[in-house]
Amino acid sequence: MRLGKREKILKAAVKIFARDGFFNAKVEEIARLAGVAVGTTYLYFENKDDLLISIFEEEMLPIINNMKREIERVPTPVEKLKAFITHHLEMVKNKPDMAQLLEVELRQSSKFIRGYTGTKFREYLNLISQIFEEGQQQGVFRHDIKPTILKQVLFGALDQISTNYTLSRSKKIDLLESADQISRIFLTGISTPNQPR
């Protein structure tokens, strides 16, 4: 039938994965919540891994689009990078279930582990390098840093902070403050030295 049996399963999987974690989530539970038989799940997805990867790829779409919009809201590369950092951590705060899925659970999928990082993830990372390259062209960012390395370094930093936040039961950590600190470190770190006036 047309009206999204696949969608139902995906929605259910997000909930169950978020509640129980990828590993403890039972395919049978997902099927039950979706209102289908276990076997049906395997009609739409190869296996549990594939289910997780599919969620990832699907959920990344709006996230990437949001981020692009957020970035284009401001004019300069410096502001764009700040916007990226802040917005990324805001997302972690606002959609903790999804964040947990993407940051923590995803790493448990063997497909992810085995090198297939997914198109959408790469696309997300490339937003960083694009901003950086733009800044280099305008002369505001240093030329002795490679965009490919920078994008990983910045993402790694953000991801570590996010993971830490997601895992810590008591949400004492102030993500907004973290965003500010990261911006400080990186913007100073990558900007061309001020001309001595």
Next chain:
Amino acid sequence: MRLGKREKILKAAVKIFARDGFFNAKVEEIARLAGVAVGTTYLYFENKDDLLISIFEEEMLPIINNMKREIERVPTPVEKLKAFITHHLEMVKNKPDMAQLLEVELRQSSKFIRGYTGTKFREYLNLISQIFEEGQQQGVFRHDIKPTILKQVLFGALDQISTNYTLSRSKKIDLLESADQISRIFLTGISTPNQPR
């Protein structure tokens, strides 16, 4: 018996985990390679997770000690931090099996996921914040950055680079170059602004 049945199992587990990955590794194989029965494994370790965590905690010991030695080799906080970065990535290069275990497979253990990060890991991270605090006291590092955040941000950056290296089949990535780039970004980022002379 005294002569390390536990040790044998640990050694075997390192090999099998590295070869097959945590998830695909079979406890039976580990037992076979160690020359014991499956059941024996469960006499020394609670379960597969515990085996992984134990490897981690045990292998971290020499790594931390090495790192401490390496750091103490140089006098200034700036050089210490550079040493940390370089040495961390050198380790990744020299012990890829272990690196893969620690970076990638470890994240698949549900115990790790569920917040128990392990004492040794925290100790390793704290090496960073200690260096940084020392630098702050000496006035060479900025005071508007929190050591707790910096240690995560720097580790996250290193870890992302490492993971990427570990996963990429073709070892084209030059870790030494990455170390240099990371040093540049961070040292500029966290140092107190040069006095205009």
Next chain:
DNA sequence: CCCTTATTTTGAATTCAATTCATTTTTCTG
């Protein structure tokens, strides 16, 4: 409408590996 064929769905049966535990083997003690 009814029959036939194709498509979708089902859930019981299979499979695979982690974990358990009654039994056996080894070590220790007096």
Next chain:
DNA sequence: CAGAAAAATGAATTGAATTCAAAATAAGGG
């Protein structure tokens, strides 16, 4: 060396992912 304690074994249990023969549903075609 007997008997008790400790350590080790591996066949049996368990739990969950995955499969697949059978049932339900949809789609045509006359």
